Structures are given as C-alpha cells and as structure tokens.
Amino acid sequence: MQFQCNDATIENTLLSHKKLxxxxxxxxxxxxxGINFGAILNxxxxxxxxxxxxxxxxxxxxxxxxxxxxxxxxxxxxYLGVRRESANNMSAIAIRTQQALIANDSxxxxxxxxxxxxxxxxxxxxxxxLFHQKKVVGVLKVLSSKPNFFSMLELKIIAYMSELVASTMxxxxxxxxxxxxxxxxxxELTGISNRALFMDHLHQNIAHAKRDGSKVALIAIxxxxxxxLNDTYGHHIGDKALKTLANRFSETIRSSDxxxxxxxxxxxxxxxxxxxxxxxxxxxxNLIQSLDLPMKxxxxxFQLGASxxxxxxxxxxxxxxELLELAxxxxxANKLERKKERQ
Numbered sequence: 001m002q003f004q005c006n007d008a009t010i011e012n013t014l015l016s017h018k019k020l021x022x023x024x025x026x027x028x029x030x031x032x033x034g035i036n037f038g039a040i041l042n043x044x045x046x047x048x049x050x051x052x053x054x055x056x057x058x059x060x061x062x063x064x065x066x067x068x069x070x071x072x073x074x075x076x077x078x079y080l081g082v083r084r085e086s087a088n089n090m091s092a093i094a095i096r097t098q099q100a101l102i103a104n105d106s107x108x109x110x111x112x113x114x115x116x117x118x119x120x121x122x123x124x125x126x127x128x129x130l131f132h133q134k135k136v137v138g139v140l141k142v143l144s145s146k147p148n149f150f151s152m153l154e155l156k157i158i159a160y161m162s163e164l165v166a167s168t169m170x171x172x173x174x175x176x177x178x179x180x181x182x183x184x185x186x187x188e189l190t191g192i193s194n195r196a197l198f199m200d201h202l203h204q205n206i207a208h209a210k211r212d213g214s215k216v217a218l219i220a221i222x223x224x225x226x227x228x229l230n231d232t233y234g235h236h237i238g239d240k241a242l243k244t245l246a247n248r249f250s251e252t253i254r255s256s257d258x259x260x261x262x263x264x265x266x267x268x269x270x271x272x273x274x275x276x277x278x279x280x281x282x283x284x285x286n287l288i289q290s291l292d293l294p295m296k297x298x299x300x301x302f303q304l305g306a307s308x309x310x311x312x313x314x315x316x317x318x319x320x321x322e323l324l325e326l327a328x329x330x331x332x333a334n335k336l337e338r339k340k341e342r343q
C-alpha cells in the first residue's frame with residue numbers, strides 16, 4: 001500500500017503529550033548546535049530516527065543536477081556522501097510534488113530506487129521534502145528494515161523535524177554568507193575554520209556527548225617541513241602546501257566533523273560522534289592516505305606529510321583542556337617516532 005500525503009492530512013494527525021515533549025527535546029538538541037551546518041543535519045537524522053523508532057535516516061540535498069546524501073544514520077550510515085543523478089525515484093517525486101510520501105513495502109514499490117534499497121536494506125520508508133525560502137532543497141527520509149512500519153504519526157513527527165531543519169538551514173546559510181562572520185571564524189589562507197570556531201564546535205560536541213552518552217575524538221595534527229618549504233622554495237610553496245593539506249583533510253572527513261588550522265603548521269580535527277579509538281584511527285589512516293599523492297607546483301613535486309595524535313572523550317579524559325593536551329602530547333610522540341623511523 002502506498003500513501004501520498006498533503007499538509008491537511010498530516011495536520012489532522014494528533015500526537016501524544018509525551019511524543020510532543022520528545023520532539024521539543026529533539027528540537028532543543030538541534031538548536032544548541034548553532035551554525036554548525038553539518039552537525040545540524042547529522043543531529044536531525046539522529047533525532048528523526050530516534051523519534052520514529054526507525055532503523056536509519058537520511059538527509060539528501062539537491063546540488064546542481066545531483067542529489068547528495070549529506071547526513072546518514074543507522075542502516076544508511078555507510079551511504080554518507082553518495083551522489084546520484086536526479087531520477088524518477090521517491091526523493092525526486094517528493095521534490096517535484098512537494099508532498100510527503102510513504103512506501104510501506106519498498107521492495108515492491110516502483111517509486112523506490114531498488115539498487116539503493118538493496119544496499120541499505122530498508123523495507124519501508126517516509127520521504128519528506130525540505131523547504132528553504134519557499135523552495136524545495138532536498139528531502140528528509142526515515143527508514144525501517146520492516147515492511148508496513150510507518151504510520152501517519154511518524155509522518156507528523158517528520159513534518160515537525162523538517163520544519164526545524166529548514167529554519168536551522170536558513171540561519172546557518174545567513175551567517176555563513178556574512179563576510180564579517182566569515183572573517184572571524186575562518187582561516188584566511190586555507191578557508192577552513194580557525195581556532196575560535198573549532199573550539200566553539202568542540203565545546204558543543206562535548207556538551208552533546210555528555211547529554212547522550214556518545215564519544216568525541218580530537219585529532220591534533222602537525223604538518224611536516226613547513227619551515228623547510230618556506231626557506232628553500234619560498235613562502236608561496238609553503239602556502240600552497242598548507243592549502244593542499246586543508247583541502248585534502250576537508251574532503252576526507254564527514255560533513256558533521258570539523259577541520260581547523262590553529263596557526264602555522266598546526267591543524268586539528270574533531271570527530272563527533274565517533275565509536276571509539278579504533279574508529280578514530282581509521283579516520284587518521286584515511287587522512288594519511290589523502291597525502292600520498294605529491295603536490296605539484298612550479299614544475300616540481302612535493303611530498304606532504306604530518307604527525308597525528310588522538311584523544312577520546314570521555315574514554316581518555318573528562319574536559320576539553322585535557323582532551324587538547326592529551327591529543328597534542330600523543331601527536332608529539334608520533335612525531336618523534338616518525339623521526340626515528342626516517343633516521
């Protein structure tokens with residue numbers, strides 16, 4: 001059975017007092033993230049999944065002619081970052097009709113992309129269009145591994161969540177476009193966040209982890225040989241190396257994570273949420289691999305490298321200051337170890 005729902009149908013569905021309290025709590029949790037756009041999308045997915053008892057959730061945004069999964073949780077988490085051409089699937093239909101959709105048996109629903117469905121493993125789902133400035137910019141989807149899982153109550157919940165996502169998207173975009181805000185929060189050379197914005201995000205991540213029992217990883221990074229590059233080849237080569245490092249790190253991490261240049265040759269990344277040290281180490285390996293390809297400039301090739309130190313909240317420490325100190329300490333130990341290996 002398939003449903004295509006208009007606003008009146010959703011509006012006439014009543015929610016219990018307890019469920020309304022849960023929605024308010026979820027909205028507060030998202031609002032606390034301020035203007036961290038990636039974290040807002042990720043939290044919206046987490047809360048949508050939790051509120052509907054779903055197995056996963058996805059936020060898919062329109063970017064040019066493609067749909068890009070910018071946040072994904074639960075059974076869909078491995079689909080984060082996937083791009084696909086707009087097609088006649090449920091996401092495209094919800095965007096075109098500007099209406100919410102329910103597929104109670106997605107395995108036998110002709111509107112569902114069966115390749116994606118098989119990869120994710122869902123059997124039913126709700127798709128809700130996301131509006132920004134009266135224009136549909138994407139969809140919020142919740143997924144279940146069971147058929148006939150969702151009802152009009154879940155649709156009402158997702159309607160509330162989509163409105164919140166739209167308003168936070170507006171605020172994030174408004175501030176991100178403000179030049180003074182950009183200058184105050186972005187590293188002028190690389191364009192990534194500066195220490196001030198990074199620390200704001202880190203404090204928010206720690207506060208969130210304390211509330212829901214999740215974990216946060218801090219990765220301290222020290223770039224190799226910046227002084228040598230500047231002194232030997234000129235500061236334009238050193239600047240290009242810093243920008244290349246920042247770009248490759250930014251392309252490697254999730255949208256909900258934050259990469260920052262603290263100054264000079266120092267960088268830092270916060271991963272939130274993270275499963276633990278093994279997950280953080282896997283990210284570091286990806287960061288190291290992102291530097292395998294030499295940087296080319298002025299007809300020459302330059303091999304980039306860096307030292308890394310990881311600390312996990314709350315597994316290792318209990319405060320932000322302790323997290324920074326331990327990550328830096330472990331980074332310095334890694335730097336000494338790598339130096340010995342090269343000798």
